Amino acid sequence: MQIVIIGSGNVAYHMAKAFTQKGIPLTQIFGRNEKELNKISEELNIPYSTENLEDADLYIICVSDHSVEKVSKIITKKNCLVAHTSGSLPKEILAGEYRKASFYPLQTFSKSKELDYEKIPFFIETENENDKKVLFELASEISKNVMESNHEKRxxxxxxxxxxxxxxxxxxxxxxxxxxxxxxxxxxxxxxxxxxxxxxxxxxxxxxxxxxxxxxxxxxxxxxxxxxxxxxxxxxxxxxxxxxxxxxx
Amino acid sequence: MQIVIIGSGNVAYHMAKAFTQKGIPLTQIFGRNEKELNKISEELNIPYSTENLEDADLYIICVSDHSVEKVSKIITKKNCLVAHTSGSLPKEILAGEYRKASFYPLQTFSKSKELDYEKIPFFIETENENDKKVLFELASEISKNVMESNHEKRxxxxxxxxxxxxxxxxxxxxxxxxxxxxxxxxxxxxxxxxxxxxxxxxxxxxxxxxxxxxxxxxxxxxxxxxxxxxxxxxxxxxxxxxxxxxxxx
Structure with a gap:
């Protein structure tokens, strides 16, 4: 599975690091802030871009709540899964023709603070059973604590x-x-x-x-x-x- | 040195337990609540009374702030040291003719929760150097973190x-x-x-x-x-x- 992370802040950094630590390859980390992307790219050995979004099966959007909708429009591909990491947004905020999901890690993230990802509860919501299975398996690689949660509960x-x-x-x-x-x-x-x-x-x-x-x-x-x-x-x-x-x- | 603890609440219990664990004998635990005193007495093997205050060199008053003054009047002996454990009262609230002190443990105490007493900072204030030495030595038996502090700072x-x-x-x-x-x-x-x-x-x-x-x-x-x-x-x-x-x- 080709995975792209979108964003260069605290959540994007830690999500990228969590996947990388478990040997899950990331196709790209994509965002606006070249300086931050470059740092993450160098530390975790992931290609980055500020301009050309790579083709992928799963895009995980790790940006501030108020930017999620706008950023979600960058993804023009249809046959793919797009998840945001926000605790307070519905998956329907994602504004493309792809399949939508929420992939919410319940933790406080600071770049300079190491984390034990295994303990982070992940809350997942998808449109269909297959996507749910995919995201559960992915989150379970990182964490021992993966659950389903709809928007209301989230x-x-x-x-x-x-x-x-x-x-x-x-x-x-x-x-x-x-x-x-x-x-x-x-x-x-x-x-x-x-x-x-x-x-x-x-x-x-x-x-x-x-x-x-x-x-x-x-x-x-x-x-x-x-x-x-x-x-x-x-x-x-x-x-x-x-x-x-x-x-x- | 003969030591009496006055009180039967969370602080009294943990102070008594901290001393007992370090092999420092307590002459008595004194208070009003016979049921609680009896429980502490049985667990820690310390004599208790609700009526006859034993003679001692040091009395440590572990009661609610609003009761400290009243309770301090029970001690009629003059040649002794009396300390309260309150964070917000001056040592002068103690209303007897004995030497006065503050012996303040910075911690949250619940009877049902075990504590590592070594980590509790103790703040001490006395009238003279000798009493300070006595209380510093005593607190240092329990904790690695003993300091002086006047009322203003406390x-x-x-x-x-x-x-x-x-x-x-x-x-x-x-x-x-x-x-x-x-x-x-x-x-x-x-x-x-x-x-x-x-x-x-x-x-x-x-x-x-x-x-x-x-x-x-x-x-x-x-x-x-x-x-x-x-x-x-x-x-x-x-x-x-x-x-x-x-x-x-």
Whole structure:
């Protein structure tokens, strides 16, 4: 099977790397950003182009959500399968006469961070059984965790991921801003952060909640509000309100 | 040195366990909740009482912030050292004529979750050099990470911990609420959550931010708002606003 990856960002890079590591040859990596494509091409030994899209059986589009539709029109071939990697788009956004699919890896990708691809859940949606079989087999080469998911479910998977990953990372950013402001090394907090995550492997997060809000410790809540301002204060208030609502305090 | 732990909650239990594991004998565990004290006493083989506080050189008060002052008055002895374990109280809240100290373990404690005490940072504040030496030596038996910290700094350490731990756990609760609502197993998200944390060991959280807000993906942000309501919607809006402010989007 001839496979082409379209895109040069974090997802494109890691998808290309995941396939290459498993010995699955890629026909081409195609995109606009020549500098990035060149880097990926050199590291992973895959031909690249910014102009001539190679003929393939499967095109995997790894670009930002708002570019998927436009990019999907580049593929003029009809007898092929085209999959996007977005968590929030329907497969019907793909605007060609080919067979359409979704191939969604549930992970946070940064180019500079190595990943264990085996643990990444893949969610697949296709138009027919044969394409499903093809994408399941392909994803199973990379990951131990391959599932089917329609667009409706995928939207909620993506939304959950925003809370459990994107927002969590932003809390780390705001936390570090606070500790930096007092010259407290953020490293102090890493064991606490590790434990916060390890806990949810054993205890429901709702039962693992600690801190002043769930104790309804009004004195500490007020003290903290005096130490904060701007967006961090907004976050502090909304999170505490949400905690207290959840526990009916 | 005779040591008494006061309290029967999560912190009291883990402090007692940490000392016991290192072969440091505890004279007594003292508190109000006989059922909990009895459980801890049986597991760790420490005498307990709800009525008669034993004579000791060091009392470590492990109770909720709002009870520390009241509980500290139980200790009528003068020639002894009394430490509380609160992140947000000054040592002067301790209301006796003894020497006062703070002995703050930066960790999230749940009784049912085992902990590696060696990794817990301890922050110590005392009235004099000798007490400091005593508490440093004691904490160093448990942990590899013992530091001095005055009340001002401790307040900010605690506040940072609320963002990096308590709020993060609450995001997991809200995330699970969303995935549960669609019968999506929360286990799917564990590799993503692990990676979110592993990333900050290598990349500044501010540089590791991914997701629709930092991409300013208005279509996805609007779609997600339609899927949410109540406190989760409030969190969604505040977090995205804060992300966009941080990156000046």
């Amino acid at each position: 939207k909620y998977i993506h939304l959950t991921a925003v809370f459990a990953c994107n927002f969590v990372n932003h809390l780390f950013s705001r936390a570090k801003e606070i500790s930096d402001s007092q010259d407290i090394p953020f490293d102090y907090f890493l064991p606490l952060i590790d434990e916060t995550v390890q806990k949810i492997y054993e205890i429901e997060p709702k039962l693992a909640q600690t801190g002043p809000a769930v104790r309804n410790d009004v004195r500490v809540l007020q003290l903290h509000e005096q130490l904060l301002k701007g967006e961090s204060l907004d976050i502090y208030k909304v999170m505490n309100h949400s905690i207290q609502k959840m526990y009916e305090l | 307040k900010y350490i605690h506040l940072t911990a609320v963002f990096a731990c308590n709020f993060v756990n609450h995001l997991f609760s809200r995330a699970k609420e969303i995935s549960d609502s669609q019968d999506i197993p929360f286990d799917y998200f564990l590799p993503l959550i692990d990676e979110t944390v592993q990333k900050i060991y290598e990349i500044e959280p501010k540089l590791a931010q991914t997701g629709p807000a930092v991409r300013n993906d208005v279509r996805v942000l609007q779609l997600h708002e339609q899927l949410l309501k109540g406190e989760s919607l409030d969190i969604y809006k505040v977090m995205n606003h804060s992300i966009q402010k941080m990156y000046e989007l």
